[in-house]
Amino acid sequence: MIRVENLSVTFAAGTPLAKRALDGVDLSVAPGEFVSLIGSNGAGKSTLLSAIAGDITASTGRVIIDGEDVTRQSTARRSRKVARVFQDPLAGSCGQLTIEENLAIAAARGAPRGLRHALTHQRRALFRERVGSLGLGLEARLHDRMALLSGGQRQALALLMATFSRSGVLLLDEHTAALDPGMAEFVIDLTRRTVSEHKLTTLMVTHSMRQALDLGTRTIMLHEGKVVLDVKGSERSGLGVDDLVKMFRRVRGQTLDDDALLIG
Amino acid sequence: MFGAVELGLIYAFVGLAVFLAFRVLDFPDLTVDGSFPLGAAVCAVLIIAGANPWLATLAGMAAAACAGLVTAFLNVRFKILHLLASILTMIALFSVNLRIMGRPNIALLTEQTILTPFYGLGLRDYLVRPVFLAALVIVVVVGLGLFLATDFGLAMRATGANPRMARAQGIATDRYIYVGMGLSNALVGLAGALFAQTNGFADVTAGVGTIVVGLAAVIVGETILRFRGLWWALIGCVLGSILYRIAIQLALSSGSLGLQPSDLNLATAVLVALALVLPRLRKGGMTA
Numbered sequence: 175m176i177r178v179e180n181l182s183v184t185f186a187a188g189t190p191l192a193k194r195a196l197d198g199v200d201l202s203v204a205p206g207e208f209v210s211l212i213g214s215n216g217a218g219k220s221t222l223l224s225a226i227a228g229d230i231t232a233s234t235g236r237v238i239i240d241g242e243d244v245t246r247q248s249t250a251r252r253s254r255k256v257a258r259v260f261q262d263p264l265a266g267s268c269g270q271l272t273i274e275e276n277l278a279i280a281a282a283r284g285a286p287r288g289l290r291h292a293l294t295h296q297r298r299a300l301f302r303e304r305v306g307s308l309g310l311g312l313e314a315r316l317h318d319r320m321a322l323l324s325g326g327q328r329q330a331l332a333l334l335m336a337t338f339s340r341s342g343v344l345l346l347d348e349h350t351a352a353l354d355p356g357m358a359e360f361v362i363d364l365t366r367r368t369v370s371e372h373k374l375t376t377l378m379v380t381h382s383m384r385q386a387l388d389l390g391t392r393t394i395m396l397h398e399g400k401v402v403l404d405v406k407g408s409e410r411s412g413l414g415v416d417d418l419v420k421m422f423r424r425v426r427g428q429t430l431d432d433d434a435l436l437i438g
Numbered sequence: 439m440f441g442a443v444e445l446g447l448i449y450a451f452v453g454l455a456v457f458l459a460f461r462v463l464d465f466p467d468l469t470v471d472g473s474f475p476l477g478a479a480v481c482a483v484l485i486i487a488g489a490n491p492w493l494a495t496l497a498g499m500a501a502a503a504c505a506g507l508v509t510a511f512l513n514v515r516f517k518i519l520h521l522l523a524s525i526l527t528m529i530a531l532f533s534v535n536l537r538i539m540g541r542p543n544i545a546l547l548t549e550q551t552i553l554t555p556f557y558g559l560g561l562r563d564y565l566v567r568p569v570f571l572a573a574l575v576i577v578v579v580v581g582l583g584l585f586l587a588t589d590f591g592l593a594m595r596a597t598g599a600n601p602r603m604a605r606a607q608g609i610a611t612d613r614y615i616y617v618g619m620g621l622s623n624a625l626v627g628l629a630g631a632l633f634a635q636t637n638g639f640a641d642v643t644a645g646v647g648t649i650v651v652g653l654a655a656v657i658v659g660e661t662i663l664r665f666r667g668l669w670w671a672l673i674g675c676v677l678g679s680i681l682y683r684i685a686i687q688l689a690l691s692s693g694s695l696g697l698q699p700s701d702l703n704l705a706t707a708v709l710v711a712l713a714l715v716l717p718r719l720r721k722g723g724m725t726a
Contacts (some may be wrong), residue, residue, distance in 0.1 A: 227606065228605075229602075229605075248605070248610070249605040249606060250604075250605045250608050250609055250610045250611070251608075251610075253605070253606055253607060253608035254608060257606075258606050260602075260606075265600070265602055265603060266603055266606075267600070267603060268595065268596050268599040268600045268603060269599070269600075270595075270599050271592070271595060271596070271599060275592055275595075278589070278592055279592050279593065279596050279604075279607050279609070280607055282589045282592075282593070282607075282608075283607050283608040284608055287588075287589040287590045287592075287593045287609070288588065288589055288590060289585070289588045289589075289590055290588055290589060291584070291587055291588055292587055292588055292589045292591070292592045293587070335607075
């Protein structure tokens, strides 16, 4: 479903500040697979997600989604195949538009946007039903501006919007990191339901080792732009948070040693 | 007073245009200072040449829309800061307008205008212009309101409100900036063409301060009608434009303030500044 071939991304290339965020990453994600991505800050997790979504263009290598080479396609074009939920709850919707207007924008994804009224009876009925299924009582507030909602409510709606127009690929960028624990749990639960219900191929960046192992079918650890761990199946189910933390320390320890050598 | 209302109705189109650029697209566009006289110039030259006044008005709008597209192009394609891109277009338009007109001023007093057929239909002459303009304003407000509620219109609003989200939802934001900027300046061109026809002349300097007058309309409208949705925001632009003209006329005509017509720009700037500051003062304190 998603294939990443020898993908490298360098920021500020050709300057003394050049930073290689992704370094020849090869990755193949099968349809319906749910991958949790972990790694320390600057490991390249978000960059990988952005390179798949189209916000960042690859320096070298290719991104193939659903059999189509999308390496040179814009974010807007890729959105027919890729839906995304950002870390910042404010980033996924327009605060000054109403809930139903935001939903309508998502519902039109992947289709030509014409001069028909966006809020048809049909769409409104669909929105009421789908928003109702969240169980947050928001179906009665479809006329409210998005800015009036809490971060968690907005994130839940962003997840719902991601499932409209069946993109096939779902990218989650630490989408619970900015939420309070209760709401984070709700969104995690919703994520699980959404992914299995719509059979989405999912890549989720997380800082929580617990979340990385609890959710999904495969876990990948990135370090300095490279894949350093890739487990699934029985190998993964045998892993505990402690094991992950140990591996995490080990790859980080290596760089510490390297740095020490450099300084020494 | 009819004069103030009439002028307010003409500049209501500028208010709506500024709303579209500043509020919907979040694109501070100063092109309007050039596209207002551009609309007037193109319309006047064509009318003098014997063209149908309606076609001349449409041509004025189209020319102004092109000016908006130039600004959008400079910004989208070459990443020139929107404000600077629009200033460049505005400055260039001063020369362009002089070229189009061939002289700084064209009189239209004896020519046929889009208003000519409406005189002598039973309405008193001094009412013809405001009524005609009001009808046109209503048509444009309804059209804009319906447009911004379509899939296309929502995409345009998302482009201004949250471009990152818009792109993630498959909206090619560049395209909507072009369309929005074209539309916005077309409305300004319409105002220019109407101004030329109702006042009987086109002048290259008629555009100075257009942007501030448009902003004044938007801000006065927002101050009297807060957060009530899109339709009220559009109506606010129209009411704001009319109220602004009435306020200015009262200020200039009441001898007690000692103002003279040349103080208009200063008075406008003070009014806009006040409208911007008042809500903040009302919230209690200037700390924010």
